[in-house]
Amino acid sequence: MTSNNKKHIKASITAVGGYLPEDSISNKDLEAMVDTNDEWIRARTGIKKRRVLKEKGKGTSYLAVNAANNLIARKKIDPTTIDLVIVATITPDFHCASTAPSVASAINAINAYAYDISAACSGFLFGMSSASSFIESGRYKKILLIGADMMSSIVDYTDRSTSILFGDGAGAVLVEPSTNGYGWEDEYLRSDGIGAEWLKVKSGGSLFPVSSETLNNKWHFITQDGKTVFKYAVSEMANATEQIMIRNKLKSDDIKYLLPHQANKRIIDATAEKINLDKKKVLMNIEQYGNTTAATIPLLMYDYEDNFKEGDKLIIAAFGAGLTWGAAYLTWAYN
Numbered sequence: 509m510t511s512n513n514k515k516h517i518k519a520s521i522t523a524v525g526g527y528l529p530e531d532s533i534s535n536k537d538l539e540a541m542v543d544t545n546d547e548w549i550r551a552r553t554g555i556k557k558r559r560v561l562k563e564k565g566k567g568t569s570y571l572a573v574n575a576a577n578n579l580i581a582r583k584k585i586d587p588t589t590i591d592l593v594i595v596a597t598i599t600p601d602f603h604c605a606s607t608a609p610s611v612a613s614a615i616n617a618i619n620a621y622a623y624d625i626s627a628a629c630s631g632f633l634f635g636m637s638s639a640s641s642f643i644e645s646g647r648y649k650k651i652l653l654i655g656a657d658m659m660s661s662i663v664d665y666t667d668r669s670t671s672i673l674f675g676d677g678a679g680a681v682l683v684e685p686s687t688n689g690y691g692w693e694d695e696y697l698r699s700d701g702i703g704a705e706w707l708k709v710k711s712g713g714s715l716f717p718v719s720s721e722t723l724n725n726k727w728h729f730i731t732q733d734g735k736t737v738f739k740y741a742v743s744e745m746a747n748a749t750e751q752i753m754i755r756n757k758l759k760s761d762d763i764k765y766l767l768p769h770q771a772n773k774r775i776i777d778a779t780a781e782k783i784n785l786d787k788k789k790v791l792m793n794i795e796q797y798g799n800t801t802a803a804t805i806p807l808l809m810y811d812y813e814d815n816f817k818e819g820d821k822l823i824i825a826a827f828g829a830g831l832t833w834g835a836a837y838l839t840w841a842y843n
């Protein structure tokens with residue numbers, strides 16, 4: 509039998525989990541920290557509050573482990589059967605060692621290997637590309653993908669262009685071979701380094717190792733040219749979503765839900781408008797969590813899981829630092 513005759517394996521999401529820290533920072537709280545106000549933040553971003561992990565000695569792995577354990581408990585899986593753990597994050601516990609091995613050990617995934625991927629707000633989407641490819645190739649059968657970010661660790665709470673947006677959280681999905689023909693259908697992924705300047709943490713990497721100069725300049729915090737990122741996000745997230753629909757001959761009526769990255773409600777609205785999608789089909793939790801970077805899309809899956817039925821056609825779309833962006837089409841695999 510040639511490889512062409514092999515039965516095609518489709519990858520599907522078979523379980524979800526999530527975790528959000530209990531503490532939060534409201535718009536009112538921010539008013540005391542920076543020159544901003546609740547009305548402006550709600551009108552310009554759609555955010556009311558963001559959850560933050562305040563306890564000392566806890567980092568992104570804590571969020572990721574809690575999301576993973578939540579999934580394991582809900583799906584009742586044996587963690588020793590997991591083949592691979594991928595953590596998408598830009599706020600790893602350490603730059604070296606990576607976060608995923610700690611997470612895998614903490615959840616007793618003792619037979620898995622584990623690594624991090626870094627694609628900022630597109631981290632979950634890019635991670636799904638890797639996880640689904642491993643399943644489709646037949647190489648692995650059980651992959652845990654976690655999008656986790658502790659953005660409060662890189663946010664400057666005196667900078668009103670970032671502190672109003674970001675929050676902490678983690679979402680997890682289990683990716684396995686489909687048993688009913690539903691799953692990961694198609695993806696359209698892009699990146700362009702031209703925008704690296706517009707959204708970044710400048711120091712702590714090899715180009716600008718931490719020094720008194722980098723600390724004095726506050727280069728260890730995330731900075732952005734909000735207006736420019738906003739313009740690119742609006743046009744490219746909408747364009748990617750449109751491309752994936754055209755390629756798969758999907759009309760707006762065919763789509764059950766759009767799960768967009770939660771960066772700014774106005775970016776989400778513009779994407780939905782471009783594909784002429786009924787507002788009721790656009791899933792959001794930005795009001796309560798802000799932008800949790802790699803966690804936004806799996807957290808949407810976690811929050812809205814009860815709304816999804818087997819066979820529902822879903823579109824996910826993301827845009828973030830890098831620049832990185834894209835969209836994917838999946839059919840939901842379980843009730």
Ligand code: UT7
Nearest residue numbers: 543544545548552629668669734735737738741771772828
């Ligand atoms: O997921 C990662 C990707 N990141 C993003 O997608 C973020 C994209 N960018 C944004 O979401 C928006 O650009 C921001 C929310 C960061 C800023 O919103 P904006 O609508 O682009 O505001 P702006 O910078 O154009 O400023 C408009 C006005 C200005 O006042 P004047 O000049 O019109 O009087 C600003 O000084 O709003 C003022 N302003 C604020 N006022 C209160 C800017 N930031 C604030 C603030 N609070 N936080």
